Amino acid sequence: xxxxxxxxxxxxxxxxxxxxxxxxxxxxxxxxxxxxxxxxxxxxxxxxxxxxxxxxxxxxxxxxxxxxxxxxxxxxxxxxxxxxxxxxxxxxxxxxxxxxxxxxxxxxxxxxxxxxxxxxxxxxxxxxxxxxxxxxxxxxxxxxxxxxxxxxxxxxxxxxxxxxxxxxxxxxxxxxxxxxxxxxxxxxxxxxxxxxxxxxxxxxxxxxxxxxxxxxxxxxxxxxxxxxxxxxxxxxxxxxxxxxxxxxxxxxxxxxxxxxxxxxxxxxxxxxxxxxxxxxxxxxxxxxxxxxxxxxxxxxxxxxxxxxxxxxxxxxxxxxxxxxxxxxxxxxxxxxxxxxxxxxxxxxxxxxxxxxxxxxxxxxxxxxxxxxxxxxxxxxxxxxxxxxxxxxxxxxxxxxxxxxxxxxxxxxxxxxxxxxxxxxxxxxxxxxxxxxxxxxxxxxxxxxxxxxxxxxxxxxxxxxxxxxxxxxxxxxxxxxxxxxxxxxxxxxxxxxxxxxxxxxxxxxxxxxxxxxxxxxxxxxxxxxxxxxxxxxxxxxxxxxxxxxxxxxxxxxxxxxxxxxxxxxx
Amino acid sequence: xxxxxxxxxxxxxxxxxxxxxxxxxxxxxxxxxxxxxxxxxxxxxxxxxxxxxxxxxxxxxxxxxxxxxxxxxxxxxxxxxxxxxxxxxxxxxxxxxxxxxxxxxxxxxxxxxxxxxxxxxxxxxxxxxxxxxxxxxxxxxxxxxxxxxxxxxxxxxxxxxxxxxxxxxxxxxxxxxxxxxxxxxxxxxxxxxxxxxxxxxxxxxxxxxxxxxxxxxxxxxxxxxxxxxxxxxxxxxxxxxxxxxxxxxxxxxxxxxxxxxxxxxxxxxxxxxxxxxxxxxxxxxxxxxxxxxxxxxxxxxxxxxxxxxxxxxxxxxxxxxxxxxxxxxxxxxxxxxxxxxxxxxxx
Numbered sequence: 001x002x003x004x005x006x007x008x009x010x011x012x013x014x015x016x017x018x019x020x021x022x023x024x025x026x027x028x029x030x031x032x033x034x035x036x037x038x039x040x041x042x043x044x045x046x047x048x049x050x051x052x053x054x055x056x057x058x059x060x061x062x063x064x065x066x067x068x069x070x071x072x073x074x075x076x077x078x079x080x081x082x083x084x085x086x087x088x089x090x091x092x093x094x095x096x097x098x099x100x101x102x103x104x105x106x107x108x109x110x111x112x113x114x115x116x117x118x119x120x121x122x123x124x125x126x127x128x129x130x131x132x133x134x135x136x137x138x139x140x141x142x143x144x145x146x147x148x149x150x151x152x153x154x155x156x157x158x159x160x161x162x163x164x165x166x167x168x169x170x171x172x173x174x175x176x177x178x179x180x181x182x183x184x185x186x187x188x189x190x191x192x193x194x195x196x197x198x199x200x201x202x203x204x205x206x207x208x209x210x211x212x213x214x215x216x217x218x219x220x221x222x223x224x225x226x227x228x229x230x231x232x233x234x235x236x237x238x239x240x241x242x243x244x245x246x247x248x249x250x251x252x253x254x255x256x257x258x259x260x261x262x263x264x265x266x267x268x269x270x271x272x273x274x275x276x277x278x279x280x281x282x283x284x285x286x287x288x289x290x291x292x293x294x295x296x297x298x299x300x301x302x303x304x305x306x307x308x309x310x311x312x313x314x315x316x317x318x319x320x321x322x323x324x325x326x327x328x329x330x331x332x333x334x335x336x337x338x339x340x341x342x343x344x345x346x347x348x349x350x351x352x353x354x355x356x357x358x359x360x361x362x363x364x365x366x367x368x369x370x371x372x373x374x375x376x377x378x379x380x381x382x383x384x385x386x387x388x389x390x391x392x393x394x395x396x397x398x399x400x401x402x403x404x405x406x407x408x409x410x411x412x413x414x415x416x417x418x419x420x421x422x423x424x425x426x427x428x429x430x431x432x433x434x435x436x437x438x439x440x441x442x443x444x445x446x447x448x449x450x451x452x453x454x455x456x457x458x459x460x461x462x463x464x465x466x467x468x469x470x471x472x473x474x475x476x477x478x479x480x481x482x483x484x485x486x487x488x489x490x491x492x493x494x495x496x497x498x499x500x501x502x503x504x505x506x507x508x509x510x511x512x513x514x515x516x517x518x519x520x521x522x523x524x525x526x527x528x529x530x531x532x533x534x535x536x537x538x539x540x541x542x543x544x545x546x547x548x549x550x551x552x553x554x555x556x557x558x559x560x561x562x563x564x565x566x567x568x569x
Numbered sequence: 570x571x572x573x574x575x576x577x578x579x580x581x582x583x584x585x586x587x588x589x590x591x592x593x594x595x596x597x598x599x600x601x602x603x604x605x606x607x608x609x610x611x612x613x614x615x616x617x618x619x620x621x622x623x624x625x626x627x628x629x630x631x632x633x634x635x636x637x638x639x640x641x642x643x644x645x646x647x648x649x650x651x652x653x654x655x656x657x658x659x660x661x662x663x664x665x666x667x668x669x670x671x672x673x674x675x676x677x678x679x680x681x682x683x684x685x686x687x688x689x690x691x692x693x694x695x696x697x698x699x700x701x702x703x704x705x706x707x708x709x710x711x712x713x714x715x716x717x718x719x720x721x722x723x724x725x726x727x728x729x730x731x732x733x734x735x736x737x738x739x740x741x742x743x744x745x746x747x748x749x750x751x752x753x754x755x756x757x758x759x760x761x762x763x764x765x766x767x768x769x770x771x772x773x774x775x776x777x778x779x780x781x782x783x784x785x786x787x788x789x790x791x792x793x794x795x796x797x798x799x800x801x802x803x804x805x806x807x808x809x810x811x812x813x814x815x816x817x818x819x820x821x822x823x824x825x826x827x828x829x830x831x832x833x834x835x836x837x838x839x840x841x842x843x844x845x846x847x848x849x850x851x852x853x854x855x856x857x858x859x860x861x862x863x864x865x866x867x868x869x870x871x872x873x874x875x876x877x878x879x880x881x882x883x884x885x886x887x888x889x890x891x892x893x894x895x896x897x898x899x900x901x902x903x904x905x906x907x908x909x910x911x912x913x914x915x916x
Contacts, residue, residue: 150599153613153730154606154713178605178713180729184721201721203731203762230719230764239795240731240762241718274724285665318663319724 029220030158030174035141037172039106039162040066040115040129040212050161050172050213051105051129052222056139057386058113058131059258060105061250062212063227064120065194067127070098094260096372105131106170107140118375118383119257123265123364124328125194125227126250127212128257130379143214146221148182148246151200155179159204159226159242161213172213177204177240185321185328186228186243192364195265197328199243200224206242215244223247249329251511255486255495256331258383260375263486264332266359269296272309274320286310287317289340298338301355306343310352313337313491332361334488335532335539335546356546383483387495388475391513400560403467405538408549415461417468418560422458432565433458440567447567453524464505466515467533474513481507489516490534510534608713608777609730614694616728616770617643618659618717619668619682621650633716633728633770633783634658636695640686642813644805645769646784647673647680658684662691663725674808677800678752679769679782681812696771698802698809699778706757706780706801710735714761714797716770716783728770733761739798740872741787753887756798757781763797772799828890829914832856832867834878842879847898859896859909868904869897885911 040062041048049066053059076099079088100117107113115129131140151157157179160172167173181201188195202215206226215224224244231239256263270292276285287309292299309317312326313336330336337356341349375383400418407413414425422433431454433439439450439458450458462468469477480500487496487508494516499505508516519530530541538552601610615636623630634645643658645651656668666688671681686693698704706712712735717728736758759772763783772781781799788795810816831854835846845867850856861867867875871894873884888894890913897906 149597152598152601152606152610153727154601154609154732155603156605178730178732180731181721181727183726201729203729203733230721239764241721241729241764285663319726321723321726 026158026218029216029218030160032141033143033214033216033220034160034172034174035108036143037108037160037214039165039167039170041104041106042068043101043104048104048162048165049209049211050226052160052212052214052225053107053131053140053142054145054222055386056142057382058115058133058138058140059118059383059386060115060129060131061214061222061225062127062129063225064122064125064127065227066212067100067103067117067120067129071101074099074101090377092376092378094372094374094376096374098262098372099374102132103129105129108169108171110169116375116379118260118379119263120374121253121257121263121265122193123188123195123263123362124197124245124249124253126225126245126253126257126263128254130375130382143216143220143222145247145251146217146219146223148200148223148248151179151182151217151223153179153181156218157200157202157204157215157223159202159206159210159213159215159244161206161210161226163205163207163209165209173210175205177202180241183246183322183325184243185324192362194228195328196228196243196245197265198246198249198325199227200246202226202242202244203240204242205238205240206244207238210242221247225250246329252329252331252488252493253486255483255493257486258375258387259380259483259485259496260373261485262372262374264361265364266327266330266332266334266336267362268298268327268338268357269293269360270298270303272320272323284308287320287323288343297357297360298355301357302342302353303338303340303355304342308341308343308349309338310341311337311339311354327359330359331486331488332359334359335541356548358544358546377482380482380484384478384481384497387483387509388478388513391471391474391509398560399470400558400564401468401470402556402558403465404553406551406553408547415465415468416564417462418565420462421565422462422468423564424458424461431458432567433462434565434567456523460503460505460520463501464499464503464507464518464520465531466507466509466518469515471513474509478507487516489532490537490539492516492534504528604775605713605730605732608773608775609715611777612696612713612715612771612773613727614661615696616661616715618720618722618728619643619645619651619769620657620659621648622652622655623650629720629765631717631720631766632768633766634682635769635771635779635782636693637681637697637809638695638813639693640813641684641689641693642695643668643682643684644782644809645680645682646782647678648768651680651682656682658682659724660689661694661725664688664690665724671812676752677805677808678784679800679805679808681809696779698806699780701803703778704780704801704803706735706774708735708737711775712759712761712772712780713775714759714763714767714770714772714783714799716763716767718762718764718767720766729767731762731767733759733797736760736796752784752800752804754804755801756784757801759797759799761797763799771802826890826913828885828888828892828911830854830856830885830909830911832861834867834881836878842877845875845878845881855909855912859907860905861898862900864900865905866899867896868899870894 036053038051040051051060051062079085102114105113105115113131115131118130119128158176160174180203184199184201186196206229210226213226214222215226217223226244228243230241253263271290272287273290274287289307317323335358339352339354341352344350402416404414416423420435424431430442440447481497484496484498487494494508494510496506496508504521506519510516517532522529527543532539538550540547540550601607617634619632619634630650634643637644658666658668666684668682668684673680714731722728738755767783770783771779779802784798786795787798831851833849835848847861847865850861870884875881893910896909
């Protein structure tokens, strides 16, 4: 009824004017987007796919199956004359045993660029390349990643790319359609490779050569990477069922991909079925654990065969496909929560309980050894600069930043930082770093000088903890840092940066530049410590083990007061 | 310091531990905005997934259906997978129900199923074909097609939606090689993609009117092309009214008298029906009057192409004694044509 009313309402306007306006909008969006769509080809063999530039510095997203396997006959370039070859290699060459020759990337500006393969994700068919500039300071037209969770069945989308390599001048082919389905789980090939755990199904024609190309929403944001199609019995052509990797899944791996990693997917080492089980006298439908490895993380946390899985990361589990989707989009080493109802020996199910576990890496048979990094330090520095450049939208410099947390035993830590000064309150003790190494402690009402350990602790807190950095100083604080990879913090993807210096310190940031946590080697506890922060949620990991019971307060800012850092206060 | 202490004091009072890691991946959806989104959203609760018997690689054990009554009637395309005791219906909420089968409509090639409405949580959301006036469709009109193609949706997952226009109207009987399409009325051709599993789903206008039931893909081996098509919903009404509303059908009340042509075709027992070569024509019969001879090959009756003896018989079933049909036949290399007045078999 409502629909009919809407229809009547619309038809009162001049329908041709509405169609013309909609068409004009579409043409404008396509015109803008087309400039960022590229053809990706290998240097020396025919065939190829598509890709999209998602950053002005020439970072390109495409499918793993477009870049293919690492090259066996890869020959590293030689250092130019007159430079220290060892230093040059450390700076300009990837590390490890598996590498790619550069790819050819054609853009609609009609030019052919060389591009470096930076990161690969064979598990779900993604790869990131970086275009090499033809002149210094060159930038490229780009399209931002959109929010694929916003997509709704029936929404207008268009796919771009170079199907059947039709365009020899690299102007992309545009096809138009609607979202046919969301959150589809599509199985992979071989040893769990090329799984599409959470893809968007579209009826916009996608054909061979479209692989790696972008799927746009009406606003021209990249909401997916077109990678595969369901086919009828007519061979590899479109039958109106194409699948695109969701942009929100891509974001989860973007940190690793831009940092040159072989992205790893997380797994619970468990399979579950949607089926009927007997709960007392009643038949109950739900998702039940069907198989596990004996050393699976969930088994260690107390999950057994036949248990019902009810929630995963705060979402009700309604089908096995959905659980596979929820897990499949997460990288390895992600901490997740899951609720289950244990099956009782006498029949029926016990009370719901919650476990917190860290996903292990899914073995795809192509997994990295940790040494392999396809990106050089130069690539990683450019990636870091690009990410940080997006965050410099704040002039909040001369403010104090506060952060507090409460430990499991009720110990409260409060930190207030202003520039290179820091005031740290632990219970009744107060430590102040007044700038440089000059500081003092207040204990039992009396001030004294800092010990060496205390001095080091304050220095580290100030240098390594991005929660105490004013946003306007990010570029300065991250000067000399390198992009290390990605990390998942409380359900959101974040980037890890290795801070310069000897401290083994990492600072983590979300996509919008908000601090996500940090990691460091604690010399006093002799442990590797990680703090995950989002909103008021806090997790502390000490030597890969969760230390429960931590919570944190708001990060607040304000005008600094001089007396906070004065010895007499 | 005061302002800062307030903040920190608040922080310290927070609950010690939050339980979940936050929403890693939300399945919550925004509200539908565009016309297509709204239409799909409104229609999806009326579309069901159907799972049935299989066993052969070439037979898909899944299809789609449309709820047509709040008493649990579900309409779908009649397919081999629909076997008694082995047919299950999955509703929009993911619940699975055993279905009983109603007799199929042989002419339309559709069949009703029924699930028990008592087992359903909440209310069924039936659709009913719109009136003659409202069911009109025009070439070029936008349509949305809903169905579970390739079984991409399981349980509570949403079936697939495809978008396109009405490409045209066609009569299957006019087309060569459509032997497996039972329905011989006008069909709606569309470019909204139809694939295995989509069959039995619905074709809708953008304002949500149900104009067609998705048929099997029309397949031409000669040109390697396939067409998506649907049976117009208004043609489904007699069957639905008879079976769902309990109204008797008007047309089945008259007794059918077979027609007589006096033509005997050359036919041997075998798997395949051979082409319609004339073996003998009775004296004084309509066939003799037309001038048919032995070894003539009958290729067409009215708009129906005749490729086999079986088709010859099937097409003639559509007529009654007294009707005049236009017959085309081949004699040697010549093609001949003439009118034949069908008769009643002499006693």
